[in-house]
Amino acid sequence: MQKPQRDITLRFLAEPQDVNFGGKVHGGAVMKWIDLAAYACAAGWSGRYCVTAYAGGIRFVAPIHVGNLVEVEAKVIYTGSSSMHIALEVCASDPKSLNKRLTTHCIVIMVAVDESGEKVQVPKWQPETEKDIKQHDTAIKLMDMRKIISEEMEIFTD
Template sequence: MNSIFKTVASSNITISELMLPSHTNFSGKIHGGYILSLLDQIAFACASKFSGNYCVTASVDTVDFLRPIEVGELVTMKASVNYVGNSSMIIGIRVESENIQTGKINHCNSSYFTMVSKHKDGTNAKVPGLLLSDLEEVRRFCNCIKQISLKKEKDRHEENFNYSSIETLDSLAKYNVLVQIS
């Protein structure tokens, strides 16, 4: 058991950036790849701040693009540690866009990144325990436990699932797919 615990609040990071025409995709909206790059940066900053070590991205567990972001809007990202393991942390990130002329704020994106704390030699570094201070932090932690469990179940299913069985191949007929295996 950990003897050092840090609060969720000690991990909080907020960044804001004005969205420029150079950040757009072919439809004139802010490119999702640009937002992903910013998400990775804030996840790194949040995890490194909490752990006190260099951190690497182990997985991008969820990225839900809820609404497009327009040129000229101010994008604010808020990140915090939602879960800790031995050397890993799940970082929750909320993305909001603000029309700076009207003040209207939209929730645009929610994301969860798994980050791993590293020693200078590249080996995994232990992270502090997480001190949960309110029921919202408990809810987020419990949701992470559920997500981890679902991920493990999915991995077990894929290891054991027989993709080549007649039953599996026949069951694909209800989808928009044609199977022609030589």
């Protein structure tokens, strides 16, 4: 059996239709690219169709300009029974210089599902390096924090 693919990088050029009224790539376009990379990463790990369950901690660090070469790097940092926590970084560069700069980063949780939309088991990911262990532990801390935030947000629901 082939080992699941833990990470993936999508690369493309930012196009004029991606620009907002301020002349920079729209945050919504960046979020779409993040979701696409998270899906490709989760599907590669699980071998299944996956759906987005959560996207959070998104930080827009620097703008992306039309014509920039954009790289969206995604990697599994934690697995539950059916969920995969994916860490994402978006970098951009002028394609002539290739000096990459971080523009955005976040965490997305994807869930593997079957043909009827029911959750299915995913392969367990085990951290190997010191960096893997730190990211894995951070994913667990973030889960605990999301539970608290979710409880606090209940005031806004009917």
